[in-house]
Amino acid sequence: MLGSVSAPGFRAARVVSFCVLAAFAAARPLRAQAADVPVFDDDKLLASLTEQSVKLHEQHRLVAVATLAKQRGERSKCRLALAPPAREKLTPPQVCVAAHRSTWIVGVVFHCDSCAEWHFSGATGYAISADGAIATCAHVVAPEPGSKDEFAVAADPDGVVHPVIEVLAADLRTDVCILRVEAKGLVPLALRTDSRPGETVFCYGHPQHHFGFFSEGEIARFTTESQDEPDAKDDVAPADGDGKAPAKPGAAPSPAPAKGATGPDGKSADALPVVVMEITAEFAAG
16 A cells, blocks of 8 residues: 555656756757867858958068969978877777867968958868978969969967968979978877778868868778879869858969979989879768
């Protein structure tokens, strides 16, 4: 009898507890991501990058893209203190966090022919030394028809914009450029020289202003490309530039590669084959 008398009260208590929990859950914002996962507002970040870049320009702290483009054709090598490869095995989410700390937004603030407003065209760069060296594509700092007042900047992982000071080295055949930014204490990514087909790879970048885009794939193969002189197509990158209006138009042809550089075996860099790693990872959203 005692059990039968207490049972209705027990059920009522459970109902009240459930209602309290439901009300508590309804009062809290629901989310799918973990509490420490960054949520990117692309438009808001783009507006912030533009505003910060314009302020730096007003302070006369920015270097013109035309100056940097000239340096691309004159500087073929530099000496850097590179980070050693890490030995700790990371999970994909840990790789994403580590990549975020070393990935910068390298871009150009510019005027277009259509209006008087400043615009920002962003791409991806990776810190490779703690003292300000960032690797990106050479076409990122190429003057483009239809744009004027072009100045290069780089935003750190926290979204703070810094001036790009100079080109340290560039290889126009492979569309690679190492820039120096006015910043210290960067978290550099290590470079490997023993990659193999079939290995898992991860991409973290800012393609078409989809900031913080992370994807996974694998190394498909290594292949060589022809060693023709670079032309206009070498400076066009639809996957990692500004995919929004007003988009920057196609770039002007690159100058010829710097002569006299040598590779690890002492041969002229102009005679070395260009080896391309092809991967299966999705790089741009969609």
